[in-house]
Every structure is written in structure tokens, then in C-alpha cells.
Amino acid sequence: MTSILNNAGAISALRTLRTIGSDMMATQGQVSSGLRVATAGDNAAYWSISTTMRSDNRAISAVSDALGFAAAKADTAYAALDAVIDVLGEFKSRLVMAKDEAVDKGKIQKELEQFKQQVQNIAHSASFSGENWLNTDIANIYDFDLNKASSLAAFIRAGSGGAAVRAMDFHLSEVSLFNSTGGGLLETDMRDLKTLGGLRTLYADPYSGSDSTVYDGGLGSGWMYPNGAGGGAGSFFLNDFPVGSPLDFNVPGAQIQFTILLDKEASNPQNYTGAAGQIEELPGPYLAGHSKTITITKADLDAVNPGLGGIITTNTEFAAVLNSLLNAEGAYVSASYGQYVPYNSSNWVHDEKRMSISTQQKHPNGSYVEIAGLSSVGVGLGGLKEASDFGSRGSGMELQFEDFIVHEDGDNLDGVEISFGFSVNDAPATSHSFNRTYVNELFGKDSGKVETAEEMAILLHSLIDADWPDLIIEATPAGTVMIKSDPAVDRQWGSGTRIGFDTVRVNIEPVPKIDFLTIDIAANPDKVSAYIDYIDIVTERIIDGTATLGAFQKRIEMQSDFTGKLMSGLHKGIGRLVDADMNEASTRLKALQAQEQLGFQSLQIANSNPEAILSLFR
Template sequence: MTSILTNTSAMAALQTLRNVGNQLSHSQAQVSSGLRVQKAADNAAYWSIATTMRSDKRAISAVSDALAFAAAKVDVAYAGTEAVSDLLAEFKAKLVAAKENGVDKTKIQTELEQLKQQIVSIANSASFNGVNWLNTDIADINDSDLNKISLTSSFIRNGGGVSIGTSDFHLSELALFNQNGGGILQADTRKMKTLGGIRNFDTFMDAFGVIQMDTSNTAIGFRAVKDFNFTGPLTFDPGDTIGFDVTVDADNPSDLDPPYNPGKTTHIVVDRAMVDALFPAANGTISTYSQYASLLNHALTQANSGALATTYVDYNGNPIIDRIGIQTRENSGLDGSAVQISNLDFSSVGSGSGLSNFLVYGTRGSQMTLNFTPFEVYMDGDNLDGVEMHFQFSVNGAPPTDHTFNRTYVNQLLGKSNGKIETSDEMVTLLQSLAGPDWPDVIIEAASPSAISVRSDKAVDRLSGGRTNIGFTQISVSIEPLAEQNFLDIDIVANPQLIDMYTGYIEVVSADVIGAGATLGALKKRIDTQTAFTQSLMDTIDRGIGRLVDADMEEVSTRLKALQTQQQLAIQSLQIANGNADRIMQLFER
């Protein structure tokens, strides 16, 4: 049908031309941009993925730059440790030479000072962009929270979002010098202190270069004893006596809850017959303190009283004149430790020569107070569990039990990651976890922020006196003895007797410097590996994005030519359709 109102052929040709034009425009955009998906309208899912991955690639590129920066810092530090290692070898050789007879130690010391300054100069110079790992300024270089260095090493995207991966290490493994001490060439500051009170003092180096360590911290009880001074001669005439009651090993009410055992009581009589038996030539007269002590001891022993009399000597082994002691033997079978003289009667002799009525108790040694100070269980090189502490614990002479803890143990017990025992309550938790299972009758509790009470339970253990004790023995720390020597303090002129110690010290720190170099080498290898992976990852991301959004240029160019042909044909069709209208107009002209 032909209509003068509607040119359906032209409309169809125009629609075709428009469709071809749109496709041609899209193909031309792909040809010019190289992208199959250039905007979200092209393919929302692919466009979203590609846009996200391009953003990630930029972040990974920044990581690659950070790795390059880290590698530069590692290279500088490694060069410094390598140079210092060579100088230490030379330093050691000169110390060995100083042992030769006739060598001028002053000249050798001058050479050593030059080597010292050269090593210091290298440590100061090993800096990249203001970062120096060989000469640091850390308040406590062994504090794992303060000495940690984190290097950016990766970019991570997962279901929970994005994060940055890091390579961590600790400057305590690298620093030759630290402003506050503790560098490899300085005295080791990894002080375990008193191990929270387990031992009495920290390690120290004496004047002879020997490291002193406290390996035992115990409390001991003392049996009951009463001293008195002999006040003069005693003369026993026939019928004269000195009489008294002696009681041993009664319970001390201030130590225990009732009921209290009153102890064992024995009546003692000293008479002329006993004096003559012991001192037949004395004619009944006790002239010296040693004679009186022997007389009293004889009377106490003969009566099986459980007490004894004794004399004393001083620290040099010299007798302490006129001093006599009355004490319990603690062999009564009772738990207490006490000695008492009562009902003393010396009326017939006229004097007790210093002996008087008394009551004394022994001390309870199954209790002690630990002076708590915070400390950290440090890391220890390649030992992943850190520094290890060991001790034995015992109460009242029972077989001791062995106990060990390290950084991993502390962290797991206290829910930490820094190895620190910072409060007396935390120390109590540690001791209870170690000794508690083997010693259920030992009470361990914080008495104050700076004191911990360790004692046997009096409800179970009523023993007192010299048979009681409690405490820690065989205390050891895996990294001790710690180096107490500073490299810069080595002086063979002032301390010629320490040359052997200096040589051994250089051997140890040389190994530490070599270890620092090995740490840096391993870190550099890790950075190089991560750098190569990062570059490979960026290339892979490019390929992945390309598979999603890049145009196939061969296919697009072929389609472009086809569309250009279709466009020409559509134009010709439109011209033909418009030409039909002209023929109709010619009909009206006739």
C-alpha cells in the first residue's frame, strides 16, 4: 500500500540507519579506547570489578614503592654490619697480640681506640632517609612493644575488607648502639631483675669481670634458743642444788590456731654429785662459763629433756666468752619449737649465775615474702618461645619440684603478647600455675602491689623451728650470664688482667653482629621475593581486567567495517524510500 501520509519505507530505512549508527558509534568507541566495557552502562558487573581491581592495583603499586624503600634501608644496615664485622675481627687480633710478653699495651690500646671510633662512625653513618637501625634511640631496646619495626609488604583484600600486610622484626637483633643501652656492642639490658621476687637480686659483674647470679632464695626457720651471760663462779656444797622445769616444743599461739600443745616438761636437778662427776678436781666449784654450759647440758641430756646447753664462737672461730645458750633439740616428736625454764630454784647455791626463768619460741620458716618488681620475659633470637626460666621449689625439706616458664607460657597464661608480668596479681597467677598443682597446701597471694606472700597453710602444716623452710633453688635463666661489658669501655692498659675476658667478649659480640647480618640478609631476601610477587600480582591483575573489559580489536575492527557498509546501504535505502514520494507527486502534476 502506498500512502501520502505515511512513508513506511522511509521510516523503516531510518530506523535501520539509526540502529546501525548506534552500533557503529559503540564500535568506534571500542576501537578508540580499546575497551569493551568503558562505563557502567556497558556492563555494570564487569565495570564494577574492573574499577575495584584498578584501585587495588594502585594500592599494590604503593606497596611496591614501600618495599623498594625498605630494601634500601636493609641494604644500608647490612653494609654497616658487614663492615663492623670485619673491624671486630681486626680488634680481636690486636687483643690476642696484647697477650704477648713485652708488647707495648699502650700503643695497642691506641689502635683499639681508633677501631672503636671507626665502628662508631659506621654505626652513625648507616642511615637512609634519616632511618638508622644500627644506632637507635629506644627507651628500652628489649621492650618488644618499643623495638618493633614494621615494613609494608602486601595489600590484602578479603571478605572482611582490605588490609595491609607487614613484615615485622625487632631492632634488638640489629642495633649496635642504643642511646639508652642494650645494643649489641653495649652491656645487655635484658635484665630479668628479680624474676618478680623469685630471686633476691639481679645479675651483676664484680670487679674481676665475673657475672654473679642469684640461684637461691629461701626462708628457713630457727629452733628456739635463749642466750644468757655467765655471771660468776658457783660453789655446790653437799646438799646444794639448782632445780628447774624445762619445757620444750610447745606450740606458739601467735603462729597457730588452737588447740595448742603444751610441750614436753622435764624436771631438772643439778647437785654436788653431778659437779664432782664432771669436774672431780673442782671441789664443787664451777668457775668458767664453759664448765657451767657442760654441767647444764649434762643435766638436760641425762634427763632426756629434749633441750641442750651450748657455747658459741664468732665468725672467725674465736669463743664468745661467758655466752651460754639453752635451746630445744626439736626431737620430742612434737610440731612446735620452744624452750622454757620455769620454777627455777637456786636458793641453796645463792645464784643461777645468769640462768633465769624464760620462754622463747622458734621461728616458722615455711613462709616468705617476695619483693615483687615488674619484668618482661624477652624474646630470644630464633627461639620462638623466648627466654626460659627454671627453678625448684620445696617446703620443709620435702623433695623439690622442677618448674619452667618462658615467654610463650606467660603470654598464653595471662592472655598477652608482650611477655610482661606487670602486677603482683599476675605474678601470683604465674606462681600458682607452676607450683600450685604440686603444692596444694601452699598459699600464694598478693600482700600488696609490691609484695607476694608464699607460705604453707597453717591449718595443715603446724611445724615450726629449724625443721621448717620454704623457697626457690636452682634458679636459672637461659640467656644468663648476660654481657655486662660495654665495647667502648675496653681498656687493656687500665685492666690488663681482663684481656682474656675482653677476647671472649669480642668473640660473643662478633657472633651477634654476624647474626644481625644474617637477619638483614633474610629480611632482604623476603623483601625481594615479595617485590617480585607484587610485580607479578600487578601484571596478573592487568591481565584479569583485560579479560573482563578489553575489546577484541580484530573482532571490533571487522564489525566496524561491516557496520560502515550497513550504514551506506541504510542511507541508500532511505534515499530510495524518499524517492517513491517524488513519483507520487508527479501523478498530481499531470
């Protein structure tokens, strides 16, 4: 049916043209932008994902730039450390040359000064964009949080939609040669625990003559001996042997007789005070000790040395005779009790004429010696006299406390670790250890510092009490720490007693105790060997730091490669979500253009029928 009011064919053709036009506009947009999803209206889910990932890709690109910056800093530091190792090799060769007595050490020192300047120049020049890893300004170089250099390593999109940035940390304590507050690889290590609050005693090296300001054989200033103390046996001096007054036992009936009493116990002997200086009461019962009457005759002399001919002329001869009779009873006579003074003194004393008698403590618990009922017939006494002496009762020692800090230790969050053995009266030693975390938790601190003798006593109690419940540990008014066995429990006396620390170990030792820049063989020619050992140790530390830096460089390289691949992968993934297929889009565009032409023709045909009807009215 044909109607002059409604042209159904034209309306249909026009509707088709509108649809084709809309499709052509979308397809043309894909062809011109290259995107299948260009706006949220195209596909809200894909558009949201792609927009987020494009933002993440830009963040990862920033990470890639940061990795390049970190690589540049690490490369600079590595090159400088490698150069320093070479200079230290030359430095060591000059020190070895200085071992030759014929070499002028003053001239070699001039070379060494130039090497020192070169090392400083290298360290100061190893800067990239104002950042220097070899010449640092760190308030506490041993602090794990303060000594790290960080570089962006990754940008992470969490599954819940949150984002996070990850960093790579490198601890500058590994490579810093000079630090403004000390602690660089070529400076004194400030973590030196010294006497550890008195647990060990500092002695100068008696062989090299090192003192507390120089490096001793690469192990520190002086020797650190574990601290320990034993009781003293009962012992007293005899009179000097009378010069020119031999003891002639050839006289008929000649003899010397006395009673010896060994190892008895008594409550509060008059000449005994406790380990802390106070008079102490020993609870009973008390041992009576061992008593024996000794008679010396010519037969006894002949049994010891027939060559004496029955005549004693020196204290050495007399001591030999006395020992032949007293050793079996538990006493010992010394013919030359000496007095000794420290090394390097010109007053070394060894008195050959001084005799003494001591208990060997062959009898339980006691430490006492006494000569009584002394008499002689036909001869003199040769220096013997009636006397007695108690030794020390119980085990005890006094620590000369000085404050110390248990420092941080790089990646070890618990800090420096100290271990030691402890024993009383030669019982099997027990092992104990503590670290910075232990000290801080014990005292509620964050400094790792043991500041007073009272705190040292608390620390030792916390470590030792479980194995040695009868031990008395207390601070003294003089600021020392007294450690002793309980006299109500420990009845041991004399040299049979011992209390002390052994196998004291600190996990960071040895540590350098001098600065590289203070080495002076002209002023200290006797310390060349110590300096050589020092250079060996610091060179090894720098080599270790260089190796760690090399590993960090490799990690940066690997992370950079991964970041590049990650960016490429993300770009490809975004494309799969929103990129248009250009072959398909262009083909579809051509098809739509053809459809559009056909639509125009259909519209023309549809409009031609009403024109024919209108012609009837003309």
C-alpha cells in the same frame, strides 16, 4: 502501491541507516578506545568491577614501591651489620693478644679505641632516607609495639567489598647496636632481673675478682645463687685446750665422766627466737631427747690411737677420742672450728685451737645438745665444760627484697619468663614460673613491675600456696620478705630443716651487663678474659640479628615478586572484562561501512519513484 504522501521505502531505508549509524558509532568507539565496556552504560556490572580493580591495582603499585623502599633499608642495615661483625673479630683478636703478659695493654687499648670508633661510625652511617635501624631512638626497645619497623606488604580486597592494608614488621631490637635509652646489642641489657626480689643472691666471682660493674665470664656481674636457708643444729664452743696441760690417763683410776643430752624439744627455749625475730611457742607434746653417760679412760685412748701412750696433748687428739664415744650417740666434736671472712681479705681466720660440740640430729625433730654432770678423777677437763644450746626450730628465710621489672621479650607477648624450684625440709621440690603477663594480671598493672615487699609476698603466695599450704609468707617492717614454715605444723629443728629456692632460671639470660664502649684493658687488665667472653656473646647476638635481617630481606624479595605477578594478573583480568576484540571490532566496522553505503543507495532508489510521479505534473 505508490503514494505521494508517504514514501514507505525511503522511511525504511532511513530507519536502517539510523541503526547502522548507531552501531558504527559504538564500534568506532571500541576501535578508538580499545574498550568493549567504556562507560557504565555499556555494561554496568563489568564497568563497576573494572573500575574498582583499576583503583586496587594503583594501590598495589604503591605497595610495590614501598617494598622497594623497605628492601633498600634492609640492605643498608645488613651491609653495616656484616661490617660490624668483621670489626668485632679484629677486636677479639686484640683481646686474645692482650692475654700475653709481655704485651703492652696500653697500646692494644689504643687499637681497641679505634675499633670502637669504627663500630660507631658504621652504626651512625647505616641510614637510608633518614631512617637508621642500627642507631635507634626508641623509648623502650623491649616493647613489642615500639621497637618495630613496618613496611607495606599487601593491599587486600575483602569479599564483602572492604579493603585492608597489610604490613610486614621487623623488630629493631634484633639489630639495633646503640639505642638512645639503652638496650642496644652493644649496650647493657636493662632487662637484668638481678636478685629477682631476693629469690637469688648476688656474689662477686671469687676466681676472677669480678665486681658488680663488670661482665663475669659472659654470664653477668657476679654469680646469682639460688636463695635458701637451713636451720642450725644445737652447738656450743668448748673451752680452749689448756696449753701445756696434757691429759694423762696413765694415773691409776683416771677418768672423765659426763652426761650428754641430745635432741630434746622444749616450748620456747630461752635462747631461741623465731625466724622473724619474735619469741614463738612450740605446741606440745615435747620430746625428752636422748641421754647417755660417757666415761673416758685410758682404754678409750688406746682404742683410738695406741701411739698416744694414754696422754692427750692437743685438741685434735682430744676431739678424736670424744668422737669415738659420741658419734654413735648423735654428737660431733670439732677440733678446729674456724671463722672465715670474704675472699680477697687479708684476715682469713682458721682457729685450730677452738673446739665445739654439735648434735648430728640422729633423733627425731629436736636440735639440742647439753653436757651435764661433768667430773674428772686424776686428770683435767681438757676444755670440756657444762653447757647447752638449742638450734633453730622450723624452716625459715628472709629475702632481701629489691624491686624489679619483668620486661617485654620481643615476639613473646607474655614477656620474660622466670622459673624456679621450691622445697621445705628436703621434700621433693615443686616447680613454679611466672612472666610479665602474670605479674600484670595479678596486680592490675601494665608495667610488669614488682615494687614492694608486700607485692613480692603476694606474688609468692600466688605461686607457692597450692603446693605448700602451711607456708607463712609475709612482708616485714624492714622491707624484707619472710618465708617460714608454720611452727604449729613443722616440728623440725636444726640442720635437718631447709627452705629455699633452687634452679632459678630466666629465659633471656645470660644478658650483657656492660657497654661495648666501656671496655678498657689498660684500666682493668685482670678482666681481659671476661671481656673476651663478652665479645663472644655480643658477636653471637649480632650474628643472630643479621640472620634474622637476612630472612626479612628474603621475605621482601618474595613479596615484591608476588606483587609484580599480582599486578600483571589483575591487569589481565580487567582486560578480559572490558577490553574490545580489535580484530572483531575492525571487521565489524568495515561491514557496517558497507551496510551504510548500501543504505544510502536504498534511500536514493526509494526517493526516485516519487520523482517519476512528480514529472507527470510538469
